[in-house]
Amino acid sequence: MERPRKNHQCLFEIQEAQLERRDVPASNLGNTFAIVPGEITKAGDAAVIKVNLTSDLFTIPKGRATLGVAVAATTASTVQPLISKVVNGTNKSVVQPAAPGAGKAVSAAVVTTKTATPSLLNVQLNKGQKSSSYSVSVKDKASGKGNFLSGFYLPGDANGDLKVDKTDLTAIKSKIGAKVGAANYDFNADSNRDGQIDNADVKLAQSNQGVVIKVKPMITARLDPASDTGTADRITDNRNVQFQGVATPGSTVTYTEVDSKTTPVSTKADATGNYTLTASLADGNNLYRVNATDSFGQTISGLLSPVTYKTNPPGKV
Numbered sequence: 001m002e003r004p005r006k007n008h009q010c011l012f013e014i015q016e017a018q019l020e021r022r023d024v025p026a027s028n029l030g031n032t033f034a035i036v037p038g039e040i041t042k043a044g045d046a047a048v049i050k051v052n053l054t055s056d057l058f059t060i061p062k063g064r065a066t067l068g069v070a071v072a073a074t075t076a077s078t079v080q081p082l083i084s085k086v087v088n089g090t091n092k093s094v095v096q097p098a099a100p101g102a103g104k105a106v107s108a109a110v111v112t113t114k115t116a117t118p119s120l121l122n123v124q125l126n127k128g129q130k131s132s133s134y135s136v137s138v139k140d141k142a143s144g145k146g147n148f149l150s151g152f153y154l155p156g157d158a159n160g161d162l163k164v165d166k167t168d169l170t171a172i173k174s175k176i177g178a179k180v181g182a183a184n185y186d187f188n189a190d191s192n193r194d195g196q197i198d199n200a201d202v203k204l205a206q207s208n209q210g211v212v213i214k215v216k217p218m219i220t221a222r223l224d225p226a227s228d229t230g231t232a233d234r235i236t237d238n239r240n241v242q243f244q245g246v247a248t249p250g251s252t253v254t255y256t257e258v259d260s261k262t263t264p265v266s267t268k269a270d271a272t273g274n275y276t277l278t279a280s281l282a283d284g285n286n287l288y289r290v291n292a293t294d295s296f297g298q299t300i301s302g303l304l305s306p307v308t309y310k311t312n313p314p315g316k317v
């Protein structure tokens, strides 16, 4: 089936079968938990990526954490993106001063194969604080324009399970001295992504110890068996069917019938990421595109196997 897709959306595109099977496609992403597309629309201008960090997206035991953000051009773009500034909701800079040795950009394999220089952001979410917003400004090095990707990652998470604990510290310590290009170099163990694994990476991991990211670069969808009358074959005489699934906590989940047979319906995933949604079926086949947009602005998308409305469905007595 032909599916419209844009360059920058392909990273999290989900196959229809996976969507139904409730599989997670987030392999090879390492400690990157959100990839947000951006575009510098006018030569020399800055594009601003706005993210809203809500408390249900993180466990931050000490009230603060360091997140990394790296930018890279999309496949067809000639832009050389640079982060020019990052401010919080009160317009205060939250970028960490560059560590000694930083600036030696390394390949951000998870964003693209192109070079990306990360910025480290000090983010704060104190007890009782529901959300905190940040704006990342991105410019082209040569004052041009074009499409880019911003990848948000968890520094210190060496094994890519989106939490920082002792396992990560041990892994980083075991690789001290490794440089980019060497066999023992590990991109995810290079907390500050400066191309070498040293004490600065251990320190960063220590400062992030206990931090857990609950952003899920995935969305699942399941037709409630109770909505599927007669045989379990996705053919039903229920006009209103219910879907259940999991997405990033707080994300907006939208079901759109691809031929516009019905009006799109939306709901929000709860604090644990679960959602339920009721869709009204049109006669015959209903083919839904499912989108989930999280507070990072990241949209992931997939097609659902068709659900068919029919009077007298097979197996109904």
Ligand SMILES: [Ca+2]
Pocket: 156, 157, 158, 159, 160, 161, 162, 163, 164, 165, 168
């Ligand atoms: Ca980890």
Ligand SMILES: [Ca+2]
Pocket: 190, 191, 192, 193, 194, 195, 196, 197, 198, 200, 201
């Ligand atoms: Ca490093």
